[in-house]
Amino acid sequence: MEMTTQTSATGSDRVPRRRGLTEEATDAAIDQACRMMRLPTTRGVFEANADAAAREQMTYRGFLAELLLAECDDRARRRSERRIKAAAFPRIKTLREFDFDANPNVDPRTSNALAKCDWVRRGHPLCLIGDSGTGKSHLLIALGTEVAMAGFRVKYTLATKLANALAEAADEMVLTKTFSGPGRAGRPRSRPPRRRTPSRRWPAPLLVLR
Incomplete structure (x- = not known):
């Protein structure tokens, strides 16, 4: 299938749009983009979240918010783990x-x-x-x-x-x-x-x- 590119302009912002991608090509593009932008959590959950968003008829903004919040939460968790490791506690206690x-x-x-x-x-x-x-x-x-x-x-x-x-x-x-x-x-x-x-x-x- 031939892919076409359109441009949407809002004020001074111009965002290129790619239409005509197959579902497989779309998933591959998302995977590659997540790797380039270093978004490991988004890369790991976007497919399941996309399926859930379709079932629940979630808005585009709601779907994007879920992905971004998941990435932020996971980054905060990893930062905490690094600080705990750097503290050099002799054992784990809570x-x-x-x-x-x-x-x-x-x-x-x-x-x-x-x-x-x-x-x-x-x-x-x-x-x-x-x-x-x-x-x-x-x-x-x-x-x-x-x-x-x-x-x-x-x-x-x-x-x-x-x-x-x-x-x-x-x-x-x-x-x-x-x-x-x-x-x-x-x-x-x-x-x-x-x-x-x-x-x-x-x-x-x-x-x-x-």
């Missing part, structure tokens, strides 16, 4: 898994309020204090996961490791780079490093929010 009955001193309302991340937006610190086995690490990882899902960059580390890194950074006067940039591997030293005994204090885990 607030839903936390046993509040076994830890009566932990108020679930407080934990749920902290999960909204208002304290992060206000720049407030969070310190979890308690005996061993009371769920501090679980809560820390779970809250850190919520913070990452809210769009903030998170880094899980041990207080001893952070203290030693800060001591090294202070010696080299690169504290800013320690928090804002990548590692300093391979960076030439201006003077020999001091010999330091690794700190044994503060063995608790920390979250560094950037």
Whole structure:
């Protein structure tokens, strides 16, 4: 079948239209366009969504909105997954898994309020204090996961490791780079490093929010 191209003009916008494409050619064109524009979610769901739109007699605008929203939702999910992975949590923990009955001193309302991340937006610190086995690490990882899902960059580390890194950074006067940039591997030293005994204090885990 011969394909014809028409142009629709609205004001100064001119959008070329291709008519006469077979269904197979249309699907192939959509697949190729999605690859070129890096729309993997749209590429994966457009056929099923198109069939559903035809059955439900959805408008063109409604169909397009469904595709775009699906792409946006999936991109947000992938960004959250990348932030959680970059946080380097030692294991997966969620607030839903936390046993509040076994830890009566932990108020679930407080934990749920902290999960909204208002304290992060206000720049407030969070310190979890308690005996061993009371769920501090679980809560820390779970809250850190919520913070990452809210769009903030998170880094899980041990207080001893952070203290030693800060001591090294202070010696080299690169504290800013320690928090804002990548590692300093391979960076030439201006003077020999001091010999330091690794700190044994503060063995608790920390979250560094950037």
